[in-house]
Amino acid sequence: MDVDGICGPQTWGQLVEAGHRLGSRLLYLQAPELRGDDVAELQRLLTTLGFPLGHIDGIHGDETAESLVDFQLNAGIVPDGVCGPVTIEFLQRVAKRFGEPGDITRLQERQRFSVPSHRLTGYKIFLAECGGLDAIIASLRRNLTDAGAETLTAHHPDWSSHARQANHFGADFCVGVEVRDGASSICHFLGDHFESPAGKQLGVAISDDLQELFPGITSTGMRLPLLRETQMPALLCRLNDVNSLVRAHQRMATIITKALRDFAQSGLD
Structure with a gap:
């Protein structure tokens, strides 16, 4: 963010988003889209496990919702697009076997621009x-x-x-x-x-x-x-x-x- 010493709309929004932790609320697609650190953590886990959703931006949009349903289908969970306690437990348990998503997101972006x-x-x-x-x-x-x-x-x-x-x-x-x-x-x-x-x-x-x-x-x-x-x-x-x-x-x-x-x-x- 811009450093101006003023708690304006953007700064206040970031403070509110930082107060959300994965599991503190149900995450699902809605309008306006849910935003927060919990959404970013969900995106990080999904990306780590190979479920592409674009970049990790902390915004629960269409791509995040589709990746969540895809994960639920593969994990044998009810594919309702809702990230609750059961989905979080599966995500965290499986993701422990993998590292950070940086290499995966870079590979996805490289593939996106692979035709010279x-x-x-x-x-x-x-x-x-x-x-x-x-x-x-x-x-x-x-x-x-x-x-x-x-x-x-x-x-x-x-x-x-x-x-x-x-x-x-x-x-x-x-x-x-x-x-x-x-x-x-x-x-x-x-x-x-x-x-x-x-x-x-x-x-x-x-x-x-x-x-x-x-x-x-x-x-x-x-x-x-x-x-x-x-x-x-x-x-x-x-x-x-x-x-x-x-x-x-x-x-x-x-x-x-x-x-x-x-x-x-x-x-x-």
């Missing part, structure tokens, strides 16, 4: 900004379209709304851009049990090439709504110099497009 391509043809890329950066997003869209990608752009003040749109679009990558005070950074998702390997690799590549435009820019793992709530590798480019951004947005678009094209060609390191 010199262009971005066939890739769907979602571009987002919260207002005032239409020209920057338009420049990035043109570059990505020229490289063969199918793009969708969105302009909305709520990052969670962007995440829902990206998921509905079925994007392969999501890139957000915002101007803010503080150090510039290219952010990827980092949670308690998961760090997006594709997001991290792309973030490092982009931040390295943006040093000439934004000196000191870093690649940073964060738990921001756009990064956490999207179902694909996502980046949030947080830049602190609007003048440099306006002057060099075409150069920045070229750098981001190159990083995505190189990733499509070579996959995960």
